[in-house]
Amino acid sequence: MNGNYIPVIAIDGPSASGKGTVAQRVAAKLGFHYLDSGALYRLVALVAMRSGGDLGGDEKRLSEVARELDVVFKGTEIRLGNEDVADAIRSEACGNAASKIAAYPAVRAALLARQRAFRQLPGLVTDGRDMGSVVFPEAALKIFLTATAEARAERRYKQLMAKGIDANIATLLQDIQERDARDSNRSVAPLQLGADTNLLDTTSLNIAQAVDSVLQQYAETRAKARA
Numbered sequence: 001m002n003g004n005y006i007p008v009i010a011i012d013g014p015s016a017s018g019k020g021t022v023a024q025r026v027a028a029k030l031g032f033h034y035l036d037s038g039a040l041y042r043l044v045a046l047v048a049m050r051s052g053g054d055l056g057g058d059e060k061r062l063s064e065v066a067r068e069l070d071v072v073f074k075g076t077e078i079r080l081g082n083e084d085v086a087d088a089i090r091s092e093a094c095g096n097a098a099s100k101i102a103a104y105p106a107v108r109a110a111l112l113a114r115q116r117a118f119r120q121l122p123g124l125v126t127d128g129r130d131m132g133s134v135v136f137p138e139a140a141l142k143i144f145l146t147a148t149a150e151a152r153a154e155r156r157y158k159q160l161m162a163k164g165i166d167a168n169i170a171t172l173l174q175d176i177q178e179r180d181a182r183d184s185n186r187s188v189a190p191l192q193l194g195a196d197t198n199l200l201d202t203t204s205l206n207i208a209q210a211v212d213s214v215l216q217q218y219a220e221t222r223a224k225a226r227a
């Protein structure tokens, strides 16, 4: 390994599996940078939603929006132009719209270089759907982080309630199942468990246990690389 080598830990998984929470904590423990790739798709969706739905099915214009996004990630803030949209992009409506927009190959291509630019020393932890398969195929460690759809709906329900947002668990479960199907069955960069990826089922793990598991796997990967 040379001094310029920049390790990447890629954590992919379905909606509400906890990948963002786990990826951020792993990044903080290792002192690595963090990329929430889903936020980029959500930002494109937010711009499309604010356009009054005009952009909804226009792949070319959506890809232009993706390429031209004026976004800065700063701590917990996500600044789109002069506005902090960190909360606005977290809505279920925005997540569902992002999932639809993410099926367009031109939108995915437009976001590729922007995602790869996050790979900086001393390392990167990133989460999404295609981090290990497409964006960082050479990642040092690839994790597929999941949980049952029921556990994920319950986690999402608690998360929304904690923010004071009313929710219905049956509706959340249905949304999650529909999003899983869309994100896993699209023709470009679908969410899939690759042969070189480690499965981490967190259905009966708490957050700390999931974080420890990723850190342990990364330590093992590094030890193997040194041997």
Ligand SMILES: Nc1ncnc2c1ncn2[C@@H]1O[C@H](COP(=O)(O)OP(=O)(O)OP(=O)(O)O)[C@@H](O)[C@H]1O
Binding pocket: 013, 014, 015, 016, 017, 018, 019, 020, 021, 022, 038, 095, 155, 156, 158, 159, 202, 205, 206, 207, 210
């Ligand atoms: N192992 C776990 N046990 C219990 N709750 C968890 C666990 N991991 C994450 N959570 C909680 O589940 C909720 C969803 O987690 P998070 O937002 O990280 O998921 P995500 O996969 O990044 O979602 P999305 O794909 O929609 O961005 C959060 O409230 C988080 O605290």
Ligand SMILES: Nc1ccn([C@H]2C[C@H](O)[C@@H](COP(=O)(O)O)O2)c(=O)n1
Binding pocket: 015, 016, 037, 038, 039, 041, 042, 095, 098, 099, 102, 103, 127, 128, 129, 130, 131, 179, 183
């Ligand atoms: N690498 C990625 C990240 C996200 N998406 C799409 C599919 C998701 O349903 C949507 C929102 O992502 P989330 O914030 O829930 O992680 O964006 C993708 O296709 N590829």
